[in-house]
Amino acid sequence: MTFKELKEKSRPHYYCLFLDNFFPKTLRSILRGLMALLALVSFAMSFVESLPLYFSLADGLFFFFVFFYLVLCFLEFFYKSMRGENIDYALSSILFVTDEIDVTKAFFETKIGTEILTRSGVSPESLKDFISSERIPIMASVLNFENNFVDLVIYTVALYEADKKFQLFLSQNSIDKEKFIDSVKWVADKEEKNRHKERFWSRENLEAIPSIVWLCGF
Amino acid sequence: MFEVYERDSFFWAYVKWHYSQGLRELFGVAHNFLWFVGHFFSFRLLFKTWFAPWKRLGENYSGGFDLKTIFSSLVVNSLMRIAGFISKTVILIVGFIAYILVSIFTLFIFIIWIFLPAILLGSFVLAVTFFLI
Numbered sequence: 001m002t003f004k005e006l007k008e009k010s011r012p013h014y015y016c017l018f019l020d021n022f023f024p025k026t027l028r029s030i031l032r033g034l035m036a037l038l039a040l041v042s043f044a045m046s047f048v049e050s051l052p053l054y055f056s057l058a059d060g061l062f063f064f065f066v067f068f069y070l071v072l073c074f075l076e077f078f079y080k081s082m083r084g085e086n087i088d089y090a091l092s093s094i095l096f097v098t099d100e101i102d103v104t105k106a107f108f109e110t111k112i113g114t115e116i117l118t119r120s121g122v123s124p125e126s127l128k129d130f131i132s133s134e135r136i137p138i139m140a141s142v143l144n145f146e147n148n149f150v151d152l153v154i155y156t157v158a159l160y161e162a163d164k165k166f167q168l169f170l171s172q173n174s175i176d177k178e179k180f181i182d183s184v185k186w187v188a189d190k191e192e193k194n195r196h197k198e199r200f201w202s203r204e205n206l207e208a209i210p211s212i213v214w215l216c217g218f
Numbered sequence: 219m220f221e222v223y224e225r226d227s228f229f230w231a232y233v234k235w236h237y238s239q240g241l242r243e244l245f246g247v248a249h250n251f252l253w254f255v256g257h258f259f260s261f262r263l264l265f266k267t268w269f270a271p272w273k274r275l276g277e278n279y280s281g282g283f284d285l286k287t288i289f290s291s292l293v294v295n296s297l298m299r300i301a302g303f304i305s306k307t308v309i310l311i312v313g314f315i316a317y318i319l320v321s322i323f324t325l326f327i328f329i330i331w332i333f334l335p336a337i338l339l340g341s342f343v344l345a346v347t348f349f350l351i
Contacts, residue, residue, distance in 0.1 A: 015231055056349075063348065078240065206257070
């Protein structure tokens with residue numbers, strides 16, 4: 001699989017990444033809660049004539065908040081659905097910002113990439129120094145993958161193999177290939193666990209809840 | 219599985235998803251929740267053991283013909299079966315109510331899902347109308 005094909009495959013994730021970039025998840029969550037609360041308050045107020053809100057204004061506010069609440073809810077459903085299971089989301093977040101002329105730079109500038117390197121024991125100052133140092137940029141076309149399945153670990157290993165300067169940088173920080181791969185696996189595993197936990201409606205998560213018969217010991 | 223979104227804008231990708239993959243996933247989630255209610259309340263097991271004694275408690279018949287022991291065991295075992303029957307019936311009733319509520323909620327969400335464009339447009343128009351009155 002080529003880099004271009006990989007990028008195309010992760011395309012459904014770009015909608016989520018786009019959303020995360022311009023409308024962060026925490027903000028979405030807060031706004032959703034706020035809209036629900038305001039809709040309830042305005043609905044209650046529409047029944048109270050003595051409050052300083054006109055009857056029609058309270059009703060107008062109710063529909064206004066319902067409108068935004070529904071928009072935010074369905075946006076979240078779309079987001080969670082697009083974060084589906086068959087492509088590595090952590091990898092997509094790197095691919096989304098990857099400049100085809102300098103693949104390593106994009107890796108260093110993403111949250112996931114930074115987390116991997118920090119986990120490996122590289123200091124933030126060293127990261128900045130490496131990016132601003134003189135190095136030969138690695139073109140995306142250099143990265144070719146043997147299989148059709150590519151995840152974060154396979155991608156970072158390919159990047160490691162392709163960029164000799166990157167290898168040197170890691171070895172200067174006393175990080176060998178094995179240690180680096182372990183850090184990548186740790187981050188990938190953490191991301192996967194978070195994503196899995198988020199999907200509370202999945203059969204695996206629901207199956208993990210014990211039945212009432214077991215709880216009561218009938 | 220993902221649909222092919224090619225190079226759709228965010229809006230068109232959403233519209234496509236809403237009436238295809240999104241709807242399929244909604245059914246999947248509803249199915250999971252209904253399955254969960256059945257699993258959580260263990261309907262099958264409770265039906266099978268509906269008349270079994272409460273927590274398998276009871277007295278064994280010690281053999282021989284002692285009317286007092288037989289009667290004592292009969293009373294204790296009957297009481298345990300009645301206690302088991304009542305507790306399981308209560309759980310089955312609560313479980314069925316939960317199953318019906320989840321089904322109604324699913325239907326409600328399904329209706330909102332199908333008519334979402336109309337609901338959004340309606341609430342927006344109503345909001346503006348009430349503001350202007």
